[in-house]
Amino acid sequence: MKLLGTDHVFTLADLKAHYDAIASYLHMPSLEQVQLGKGPDLAKLRERCEAIAGLVEKALSSRVWNSTFGVIATLDECINDECKKPIRKRMPSGKDTVDAQCFECKAEYTITTDQDGRVLWTPKLTCAPCSAPGCPERTTLWTHDVKPGTHWRCRGCGAHNRIVLSVSKFEDEDPAPAQS
Ligand SMILES: [Zn+2]
Ligand SMILES: [Zn+2]
Structure with missing residues (x-):
């Protein structure tokens, strides 16, 4: 086991904590606000920016990035x-x-x-028989290829086989015993 470093992340919580405070400074103060001395508190803004810069610097100087362990x-x-x-x-x-x-x-x-x-x-493979009567040859197909349109040449008899959709009669699972 070897320590690779620490991944310091600028989290959503960090962002949320500062976003609203900063956003209020983005609006130009009105003339009235300036005259009344109610303009933005620049000292406070600077303090806030320095705190954010510290967090960003810490995140950027991480020795490990986006670590995914698995x-x-x-x-x-x-x-x-x-x-x-x-x-x-x-x-x-x-x-x-x-x-x-x-x-x-x-x-x-x-x-x-x-x-x-x-x-x-x-x-994921599936074994497919040959369509030629009596041919014992089997072909291995990828399961994702088992769909209409897939075709192959039988290595045994050379028959050209393909996969089609077809409708057949549903046989009862427990057929009645044959009459004797
Ligand atoms: Zn591949
Ligand atoms: Zn065949």
């Missing part, structure tokens, strides 16, 4: 052969299973961390 899971290469781009995903603390998607090709993964902190990327 584990970044990295996959060196998307396993989609046509992509192979690296993927990074922040693991929210307290979660050991997270869904991730490749920015480039939209391939989806499930990221899990085991007890030793090792990160495992599991691609």
Whole structure:
């Protein structure tokens, strides 16, 4: 463990505390106010500005900026052969299973961390059969590609397969036993 520095932040509360006070100085005093000696109290304004400057300086001199602590899971290469781009995903603390998607090709993964902190990327894949009768060949599809329009050439028989939407008769889950 190594101390990297402290992240001093100019908070919304700091801003709120000073904003209204400063805002009242932004309006030009009326001639009447000046004549009556009711113009802005410049000494007070200076004091206020110095307090704000101190806060801003402290924030700007922080050695650590916008610190976000958490584990970044990295996959060196998307396993989609046509992509192979690296993927990074922040693991929210307290979660050991997270869904991730490749920015480039939209391939989806499930990221899990085991007890030793090792990160495992599991691609979301689906096995699709060939449309040719009797062909045992199966193709692996990304789950996000399982939609009408996706097509592929069967490596076994060469059939050109595609995914279509179709309507079929809903069969009862418990069909009556066949008459004998
Ligand atoms: Zn990809
Ligand atoms: Zn086939």
